[in-house]
Amino acid sequence: MLKRRTFLLGALALAACSSSEPSGTIRIAGGEPGGFYNDFAALLSRLSPSPLTITPLQTGGSADNLKHLREGTADLGLTLSDSAHMETGLVALGRVYENYLQLVVLENSPYRTPADLIGERVSLGAAGSGASLQGERLALGVQEQHYPLRNAIDALQAGEIAALLWSGGVPTPELNKASGIRLLPLDTFLPRLRQDYGKVYERVDVRTGVYGSQADIPTIGTPNLLVCRPDLSDGYASAVVRLLVENAADLVPDQALGTQYLDVRSLIDTGRVPLHPGAAAEYRRLHG
Structure with a gap:
């Protein structure tokens, strides 16, 4: 090589x-x-x-x-x-x-960290997606659902799920069009992921202003x-x-x-x- x-x-x-x-x-x-x-x-x-x-x-x-x-x-x-x-x-x-792992909730929801989602219904990406594998590895302790992105956004805004996990570019157009959303930080999972699966995972930041955020949101990047x-x-x-x-x-x-x-x-x-x-x-x- x-x-x-x-x-x-x-x-x-x-x-x-x-x-x-x-x-x-x-x-x-x-x-x-x-x-x-x-x-x-x-x-x-x-x-x-x-x-x-x-x-x-x-x-x-x-x-x-x-x-x-x-x-x-x-x-x-x-x-x-x-x-x-x-x-x-x-x-x-x-x-x-590089794909950015994005854990999305409604802006007015009570969820501030991934731990707040334990036991809740969360879409961990469409079946067969990279987000689905990464959601499994995160072990969030949620009730797993698997919706394509557009369906997941609809379900989130209808209150049918508490959050959705998406792996993609920043900003993802479909998420950018959705009003009243924010991201939860995922960087705390990085040490365990790197220990268990190697350096394929790395920290990246979703910059201030993306999806209306007021600060950088640390998350996980994958090539x-x-x-x-x-x-x-x-x-x-x-x-x-x-x-x-x-x-x-x-x-x-x-x-x-x-x-x-x-x-x-x-x-x-x-x-x-x-x-x-x-x-x-x-x-x-x-x-x-």
Whole structure:
């Protein structure tokens, strides 16, 4: 695997030397409507160079995307790195953005800390989502529900659940449109998560003003990976890497603006998931 310090911003200038794109269609397992994965997959599709076509699939999220890869119904998938670590025989095309874990309650609710939610009905993400896995690992002691984001927001505002857990960009558009919400801090869970599952989890702050907050809210961040099976052709892997590098500035969903960005220097930092050989070769070629 390439070392991060060897991959420089000069790759952008060298990208113009890339070879012609392969033809055909590859499918990317994205996410649910309103979520970061769905938006990012749509941008990849829109920017895919002819004659290559990237077709996005709406899914439940990380775990569901890995299932699509296993079953051969998708060629690429977006997944949280903690979900990827549970999978065998997986390779990466790059590390893209960071997901922020967001525990959302109504502004006028009495809940101030996660402990206040013990015994309450809480949506821990849609079935098959990264939030669902992370909610399980948090062990909040709640009555678990599993709603897609839009349904969870409706249930929260109707008083059917006390809170919802979401893993996504900041600000997530669907949450940004919801009035009268706030986030609970999750940083107290970080030491145990890192002890039990490694450094895949890190502290991040949802900045003052997001969702109307009056202060930074500390929570948990997890890197997102673009992954595939090892049998994806080198040509396709190389083409997707070029797409990521050449279009870094344009592959920024609205919910990532201001808090996250696609950093070409960190694309190769895929942790315990090895780079696809074709992707690694393309990064080396772009580096010169």
